[in-house]
Amino acid sequence: MRNIIITIDGPAASGKEKIAKFISRKWKFKHLDSGLLYRRLALILLKDEINDRDLKKIKKRIEKIKKISFQKSKKLRTQEISQLASKIAIHQFVRQYVNNLQYNFVNKHKKIRGFVIDGRDIGSVVFKKADLKLYIEVNSEIRAKRRYKQLIDSGEKSIYRKILKDIKLRDKKDKLRKNSPLVIPDEAHIINNNYSFKNTIVQINKLMENF
Ligand code: C5P
DSSP states (O other), X not given: OOOEEEEEEOSTTSSHHHHHHHHXXXXXXXEEEHHHHHHHHHHHHHHTTOOTTOHHHHHHHHHHOOOOOOOOOGXXXXXXXXXXXXXXXXXXXXXXXXXXXXXXXXXXXXXXXXXXXXXXXXXXXXXXXXXXXXXXXXXHHHHXXXXXXXXXXXXXXXXXXXXXXXXXXXXXXXXXXXXXXXXXXXXXXEEEOXXXXXXXXXXXXXXXXXX
């Protein structure tokens, strides 16, 4: 039997991860955060001081990667990595590399009942035949406020206006790029995450009734 695939797409800081974690815990599905893989690549390039415009070097460096960690880490969440991840994500060869990591991950875990995978192009490109597709909508000011609170709570210095600007910039990059832009996938259910998480969960529970 094929694994169940649930996709979650949406703009930066829209709460995809929190929703994915909720689904993963409640329905015992494995969570895969595709953004984390773009961030891992960004960290590798940053460490090796490879310029994001030097496509030849990026290609060569990617070819040399033997194994990439799927582990979450605080060092992947900095503004610098966020921006670099979004810069390199415009290139098709980078996207293909990350997509293959996702396919291999799913194929490797044949016995797992289901996966919940979040990103920008999961329902529209990577897993077009998913069993359930979600698209998360939240306005940019609310997203910036939530991200600001998160950073402050975790002890980091942060400026609300800078976060809002960064979120808007990443939205623009994600929506306007030629390769796999952020779109509402066909057949996706729109989740309104502007209000409380409780409110969001009610919407999710209704859609997940059949799983
Ligand atoms: O989701 P997260 O913010 O961690 O993703 C980091 C960056 O990677 C995003 O800003 C986006 O540009 C890119 N990304 C992407 N496609 C995905 C996941 C992330 O282009 N499926």
